Amino acid sequence: MEKPNDTITGFDRVDQMANPAFFTQFMDKSHTLQSASIYRQRMFDLLDVGLGATLLDVGCGAGNDVQDLAKQVGPSGRVVGIDSSATMIQEARRRTADAHLPVEYIQGDAYQLPFQENTFDGCQSSRVFKHLAEPGRVLAEMVRVARPGARVVVAEADFDLTIVDIPDRTLARKMIHLACDSLRQGWMGRQLPKLFSEVGLSDIVITGHVLSSDYAYFQMVFGGLLQDAQAAGKVSAEELTRFWDLLEQADRQQRLLGYVGFVVGGRKP
Template structure:
């Protein structure tokens, strides 16, 4: 049996927290938070809140008169979020599905999803749910990658392209959701106010391997016959040896009003 390439799949909560802590993660989150214009007294909904990465910042903005509702379908994630927000009385955590949000219609002033729609069964249905949950005049923000734009610098350019094709076709459920956010939001009844695209990039191989799953996804591509084993291993070994590693992708953020 062959040795698995790269780092093993990380704990999902740790992965999300680490990704949010990087320069690119902090920058787009700050942009979205500013454009959402969360104010004192607002009721804010964070769909797919995960380990509660953004709940404290939202709670700070709503003040003592507001409420932040974090929704996630994963109880383990909610446990992490509960620990992260201990002592914040204005944060509520609810177990629920993004396709059937556990909130009353027309009660939400601000809402957000962050790298959630690429995983759900039907992104368009989730947007309809958000439209139902929000009040007239509400603002909603979305942030999603477009994995079709993933590039990994290597001398073997064809294998880099094959890795991106595999990621898009087999690894991520809705891999190109980022480019369609504005269109889908409009169809759901939202008015698009702002669109922002950023390019998170990696110069450190180990960080890229952890975040982008270079080794583990390459191993899967090899095992499923999408990439030749010897060529794939040569490609991966070359990435880890280079002194000038580079990889990047595009992340799209959209802020809308209702």
């Protein structure tokens, strides 16, 4: 398998990467997975979205979730998306230029959200925390800008819980651990409940979902990570080729490929 131009580890510096389009393509592919729509709806359910609500999406990317939320809050509501990438914000604005939706996109820093305390009726962040150096700080900022009684919701995968139904268990475990350890926060899914407790959120709800995938999506998620592992001498070219061959075979045979994603919500006292 040829190495992608970029890997998902570049989401915290999209504007500096060689091929920023990879990241919008990745997010669009993620958004179209049927299992991801169930995952996303669980987030929205925990947010307890209502007509007229004012919501914040941290790490909004090209604005897919922002658009979906805007349709739920209606014209009397407002959904703000913030992202550190100018490329992402420009793309999000382009996509909604003629949509007549109550949305706003801001390029900004998740560690210092540019909003007053008690501004939003709900705050969410999806698949962002695994890329953060200090996820607890970002969660604390989300709590700060949420109104008392508002829900704060974060969705994130746990990469050590990746599922590949291939006959070589030893190889599968090796590749999964390598990919997980290539990320800043590969265990973020299982660590979310602790973070929610540490920032003082109450009524914490923890749910896990199996997000089934396909070979093409797995290539986007793991391709660059594993090629980097090979370059670092952590896996051989033969092992990598065998792994991709087995994954492609598993996909043809409709075996399960996927990962476990967590959605955790809490209420600001």
